[in-house]
Amino acid sequence: MTDNMPQFFQELFHLETSDCLTFLFYFIGAFILVNIASVIGGLATYAERKISADMQLRIGPNRVGPYGLLQFLADGAKMLMKENIMPLMADRFLFNIAPMLCLVGIFATLAVLPISGNLTLAHLDVGVFYVVAISSLVGLGIFLGGYASNSKWSLLGGMRGASQIISYEIPVVISILSIVLLSGGTSFKTIVHHQGGLPHEWFVLHNPFTFIAFIVYFIGSLAEANRAPFDLPEAESELVSGYHTEYTGMKFAFFALAEYVEVFVLCGVGATLFLGGFNVPFGLDTFLSKTPFPLLAEVVQLGAFFTKTFALYYLVIVIRWTLPRLRVDQLMSLCWKYLTPIALFNLIGTAIWMVYFHDQSIVEIIKAAGSHAGGGH
Amino acid sequence: MVSLSSFLFLSFVLFLTGLMLVLGRKSIIFVLIGLELILNAAALNFVAYSRFVTEKLDGHLFALFIIVIAAAEAAVALALAIRFYQLKETTHLDELSELKH
Amino acid sequence: MLVVAIEKERTFEKVAIVSFLTILFILSALLMLVSCLALLLTKNIMHACTFLLAALLGVAGLYLTLHADTLAVTQVLVYVGGVVILMLFAVVLTGGQDQESITKEKFPHLAPLFGSKSTFLKAFLVSMIFFVAAASLLRLGEKEIVHVVAVNYAPTIQSLGQLLMTDYLFAFELVSVLLLGALIGAALIARPMKK
Amino acid sequence: MDYSFWNIAPIILFPLGAFVINAFVGCKLYRKGDFISVGAIFASFLYALRIFKDVIVDQHSKDFYVHKVFTWFDLSVGDFPFKIDMGFYIDSMTATMLLMVTGVATLIHLFSTFYMAGDAKYGKFFVFLSLFTSAMLALVLSDNLLSIFIFWELMGFCSYSLIGFYVEKEAAGNASIKAFMTTRVGDVLFLLGILAIYNIVGSISIVDIYSALAMGSFEGQSVIGVSALTFIAVCLFGGTIGKSAQFPLQVWLPDAMMGPTPCSALIHAATMVAAGVYLSLRMYPVMVAGGITDFIALIGVITAFGAATIALIQTDIKAVLAFSTISQLGYMVMGIGVGAYNPSFMHLITHAVFKACLFLAAGSVIHSLHDHHTHGHVQEMPRMGGLRKKMPYTFLAMLCCTLAISGVPLFSGFVSKDRILGDALYFGMVHPHKWMMIVPVLGFITAGLTAFYMFRMLFLTFFGAPRDEEVYNHCHKEHFSFTQNFPLLLLSLFTLGVVYSGSLTGLGKINIPVVGKEWFSTLITMPKVEDFTQREKVKMMDSHLPEKFETSHYHVHEASEMTHEEHVLHKAHSIGAITSIIIAFLGIFFAYLMYISKGLNPAKWESAFSCWNKALKERYYFDHFYEKILIGKGLHGFNNALAWFDLNVYDRYVIDGWEIIAKKIYLGLSWFDMKIVDAIVDLSGTIIRFFNVTLRTMQTGRIQFYFVVLFLALSGYMLLTRI
């Protein structure tokens, strides 16, 4: 099993390894990944409008392309055509920097996203830690965006958005911590390796504490991506779509893109941490990798990963159109008075569970108890 | 090639800018930024020596603790700055001279 | 400056000049130097915060070149994700960027070094020259470095965690007390004033 | 029975527990907690009975012993041993003493519930009674002189507090102090003896003393010039003199009668005074080795004869009994002196029984006679008379005991006193100095006197017409009450001779089948020092497993051919027995003549021996001698001289002298302080002012200026250290 993507391909195509070749593979991989991510972002807008329409018994976009699939390209083109207006007293330098920061923050996390065994771009040993760190750039981008557009509302929206993102980052990080605790390493590879293919081997059903961690993680990531019940900063009704009111044209497009890709990344990370990432049930991928077409194993793993991620994404979208928006103080008290304490005690709970049950999942304990009681050989 | 002295040079630059900010600027926030830079310079030195000379991780840990303490310090300092602003309606350092003889 | 530094080291074994390490080093060093310079020159405090952000990212990159990956990520998480945002909040809460940030009147006692913007630049250059002279005079760099072994990069989070939990346990617990103190202190100070 | 700690200790702990409970909680309890004291002493009695049965009845040989020891403290440093071991030592003598003390004490406790009923300090009485009994029992059980001395003192304290029980009476207070002081004189001598022994032997356990004697470690030692053994013997005997009220120190016992009668019965008749004799019995080998047996015999006889004569003219019923106790104690001491070890101990036991019974009977008599004017009890015999019909049971008990004490055969008194007199006679005959015959002669005379004054008391109180009508009428008829009469009758039962000698007449001729054993004399014998050397001590807490004894101890020595001494001894005993019976009946007859049939007129006899009579009234002027001369002239003078010395010499020169020197030093110091120290202080003041001025200007209030200074200082330091 090679340890990173370029080496995998070099062995596949039997090329001798060299620095610039690895760079080339990395660059191609990165470029493809960025495009895929943008496409997924666009599709997400389409999917969201389609699903919300379906929930409200309307049809949703079906004009552009078959079933309206190319709607997002149309929006993108429209954005390109829009005029780039800059508020008068706005801080030119920061006004441009803000969306770039958001974008860079999100794209950096893509590098580590564990798509499949060999195709993930970078198997960082500090994988999860890195994702958490880099995604905090987004909060910064939002704040600067809000501040730079020199209007009271956008500033207020920016501050609220930033404070919401940074405060919800804590429960997310702590719930991730409990998973790191359980899997004994921060790299995605070890986390996925510790989970099996079948649902009962996933971390989400490993023990009650990880289940609560998953719930906290999911709620936290919703708030972090300014989605659904927590989308106060760009709430249309109150703050006139918050921090990116003054943004027009491509900058606004990139803000929106960054947002959707961030949801995708968060769902992907959630799937890897809790739902067993690219693990394929019944050891199908190991079986396939022995056959002459090792690439097939990768494809199967990709399939597993994307299905799980899109399942979570679907859930996110559905939630958007079911739950009402939270007020600011409710939002904050939910985070600090409920999620953080729960996450902290959850962390301690996982540690105690590991010490007490020696890292066994509920199913393993039952099986062990069963074998004792039964044969007891 | 990349060697210890290059890192020393870089940390010196950081230290110098931090010092200049702390001494030269009159706004509290600037002084705090300068302070952050000085702390980072020190941390960088630690890691550089840990990489090139001792090959042990103690330098990393030390830098880690510097970062932690710098964060706590920044939090408290900024709280003080805000309270100072609420009292004096300005962040200009020269106003902050009640301790004069 | 850079050339001098590179030529000085002697016993480093032959490694391809253009490796990822050097690219990363150059990029992050460049980012840091530029942002430091910008920090010195800017008057607008929000710009200063962004440049601080850039400088800290540069330092994170440097950590990476020094094979300290955990440290780089912590730096990003704590500084970039925390301190800078806090600074921004503080800036907004202390009246934005219209405050006067550079000293106007001459400094009574010391040399005019800390006067207007231009003097800053002069001061910066003078100090750079002073450093090089002192470094070469006192042979600061070489004396210690006797041997430099090209150590392969190894992930450090596990060993760092082990070190933290066993040898530096006391510091680990003490830090939490420090954080508690900071939290309570800052919360106390930042509590809204009762009119 | 295994002699574990918890089979022996309860004997002491029960009364001690009762003392503690009554002392603290007694007044709140039902009936002031008297049932606790009685129950406690009864429990001790049962335990003592168990030990008695095991030691005496269960065929143990006479040299059976239990010696359990624990280290009280061990401060020995290097080779200097300073270790005191304490513990229990039980042999046949201890067993009998235990039984006697607990038995008598139980009955006396019972009686005192009747006698003291209605008394204001009813509870307090039982507190001291319990403490006393536990102290006495502990003394009997203890295996070394130091613990004997400790409980000796404790008993002294209890007797002091019980004598002074009616503290409101000024005479009682004086009597208690007098009793305490005189016994204290004896105790000092006793302590000297103990210290001397410890100094020589290195341990004060009785077994160690015997083995030291056997190994002869006392020879050649001398204390203040006198040979060690004699010095020790004299000191120990001094303790007995003090405690058992012998010749020079017998003044306190008659005055001790101021205490309540049960207390006198228990303390001043049965147990405490017996403790002195018990000590001498224990230390008999030391006394013999010390060669002071003759001196002991003389002291014993003088005390006996003197007390008997004084008892002749006493009118107070309790005074008569007091003096009779002193004379009987004299008998016991004489017995020790003449070498009658076993009879002396038997006399101690029998005397304890009948004297306690006598005192209780006297107590019940006093209790029932009221005097309307003084609202007190009548104790003077002239106001009594004819109480026989009013108090039949008391009369019966009194009769038995009086018969016993006067040595009438068939009774215990005769058994023990006859043997002592027999041995005294033998001692007189065998003794090299002819004039030592005076000892048996005086002994026989005292026996006669005893019989006379005891029956005098009996006739005066119970026979003849009531002399004080009013008192007689008031005394109500006595019906059998358990607490009053039962103890008396039970005690009088034990005054029968058969109990002790196993033969009707006590001469060993006619054996009673039931008892059939001369058990007392064979069991308690003179300790032979040799077989004490290899006795092993058992740790206190681990139980003691008695060795198996093959030989039964009841080998009544067959009539082997008698050696010459035994022949003489036998002859002496037979003569002694006959003469003592004659004298006893002579005494009784005289008393009958004088008081019943009025044949002789007592007044006439008094006028005949007028000067002797006056001396008797004054108790041979002993009190006079002590108060006036010994203390008045001797002690006071000495005190005054000491006071003078302290005032004039000591105070003036030793203490006041220092004052002058102190003054001189002070002057020197003050000069130094003025000149030098003040100068320094002013100087520092000026320096501080100088710094103040210069430094003040540095504080410009600008933070950054401070920072610059800080930075420059720091970098300066770094540069300096680098170069």
Add this chain to the structure above:
Amino acid sequence: MENPQVLADSSQGLSVFMPILILMVLGVVIFWGAVLVAGLIRPSKPSKLKQTAYECGELPVGQAWSHFNIRFYVTGLIFIIFDVESALMFPAASVFKKLNSIGLGGLALIEILLFVMILVAGIAYCWSKGDLDWVKSLSSKEK
């Protein structure tokens, strides 16, 4: 501390970080590329009205940076303290499983427990003092 090499699983040097750098650079390039391209295509007729801050139609009033409530800062403060805590917890957590397997699990648990509990105490303090609730109604304070 044994040599880091031993601990490291198979990752061949720093090139692992290459994609991150590439992606960041890619992000910047794409952003500025798109903006510049859009700049070329789209019309740019700046007008006074267009450039005023959008206030649902009314003219914007006063400076934007008016005085704000400090509660934003308090959240930031609590965030940074817990952020630092999680930064320290990550290495500790990643080693916990190995320590547990060795048998030192209990000790590690106590360490982590202590570390977390102290900060829980901090947040409890803030909670009791009312720093956490967003809307501080001064009136309720006086009651």
